Amino acid sequence: MNRLVLQNVTRRFGGLVAVDDMSFSVPEAGVTAVIGPNGAGKTTLFSLISGFLPPSSGRILFDGADITGLAPEKVAGRGLVRTFQLVKLFEDLTTLENVKVGRHLHTRSGLLAALARTPAARREEREVEARALELLTFVGLKLKADTPASGLSYGQQRLLEMARALAAEPRLVLLDEPAAGLNGEESAALSRIIRRIAETGTTVLLIEHDMTLVMNTADRVVVVDFGRKIAEGTPGEVRVDPAVIAAYLGSAETAPIARKDARHG
Ligand SMILES: Nc1ncnc2c1ncn2[C@@H]1O[C@H](COP(=O)(O)OP(=O)(O)OP(=O)(O)O)[C@@H](O)[C@H]1O
Numbered sequence: 001m002n003r004l005v006l007q008n009v010t011r012r013f014g015g016l017v018a019v020d021d022m023s024f025s026v027p028e029a030g031v032t033a034v035i036g037p038n039g040a041g042k043t044t045l046f047s048l049i050s051g052f053l054p055p056s057s058g059r060i061l062f063d064g065a066d067i068t069g070l071a072p073e074k075v076a077g078r079g080l081v082r083t084f085q086l087v088k089l090f091e092d093l094t095t096l097e098n099v100k101v102g103r104h105l106h107t108r109s110g111l112l113a114a115l116a117r118t119p120a121a122r123r124e125e126r127e128v129e130a131r132a133l134e135l136l137t138f139v140g141l142k143l144k145a146d147t148p149a150s151g152l153s154y155g156q157q158r159l160l161e162m163a164r165a166l167a168a169e170p171r172l173v174l175l176d177e178p179a180a181g182l183n184g185e186e187s188a189a190l191s192r193i194i195r196r197i198a199e200t201g202t203t204v205l206l207i208e209h210d211m212t213l214v215m216n217t218a219d220r221v222v223v224v225d226f227g228r229k230i231a232e233g234t235p236g237e238v239r240v241d242p243a244v245i246a247a248y249l250g251s252a253e254t255a256p257i258a259r260k261d262a263r264h265g
């Protein structure tokens with residue numbers, strides 16, 4: 001069964017075709033990576049899937065339902081959430097509070113009722129807090145629960161963004177360059193966390209330039225260049241695909257296996 005299906009999805013910005021007639025499917029199980037040179041259209045693709053941008057044409061199906069053109073909060077409410085290439089946290093809130101905000105997307109009474117302090121809301125608030133602490137433990141940030149988000153290292157902020165996304169209990173999570181700016185040890189830990197997310201039944205679709213992470217973490221890879229899908233397969237297959245090698249050599253970047261992204265570091 002496919003979690004996500006893209007059918008001929010295109011997005012134009014004026015004369016620029018950022019995503020060009022893209023079709024692929026993401027199965028329920030495992031981790032799928034989207035790779036490609038800078039400006040290939042990867043983040044635009046995520047914005048189309050998560051409802052932040054409407055496609056110019058084409059269809060997007062999530063668990064069989066057409067979500068094309070739905071607003072981001074509608075898409076999130078159905079169980080599809082994203083993280084951002086550049087971290088977007090509530091810097092003045094604590095680590096724990098940031099995760100709780102993500103969780104309120106999922107609870108019945110929501111944030112307003114939590115503020116109203118009815119008995120039901122108080123009970124729900126305790127559950128939200130317990131689940132948020134579980135998620136912080138999962139990403140290794142439990143000891144930072146009461147630290148303001150602004151007091152975390154960059155790597156920790158990326159992990160917090162992930163915990164916040166998972167708090168919505170998504171069936172599909174889109175991670176935009178989760179390893180950008182992380183050191184080797186941090187990205188190895190991240191790889192294990194991503195595998196475990198997939199093992200718990202949440203489908204993972206990630207954009208990543210860190211090829212060690214992609215090779216170690218992804219079950220499948222979709223390669224894009226100039227908005228078009230140029231290859232698809234296992235990490236081992238795409239790594240030796242002539243079209244993929246040509247795309248990376250043709251850009252100002254090194255081949256995918258060797259490339260180490262430094263832009264956000
Ligand atoms: N809102 C926008 N308005 C106009 N052009 C845009 C917009 N967003 C992206 N683009 C252009 O679309 C193309 C694809 O950009 P996108 O950010 O999707 O690439 P990317 O593959 O995520 O790149 P990177 O690896 O650098 O993050 C680029 O040429 C970019 O300049």
Ligand SMILES: [Mg+2]
Nearest residue numbers: 042043044085
């Ligand atoms: Mg991008």
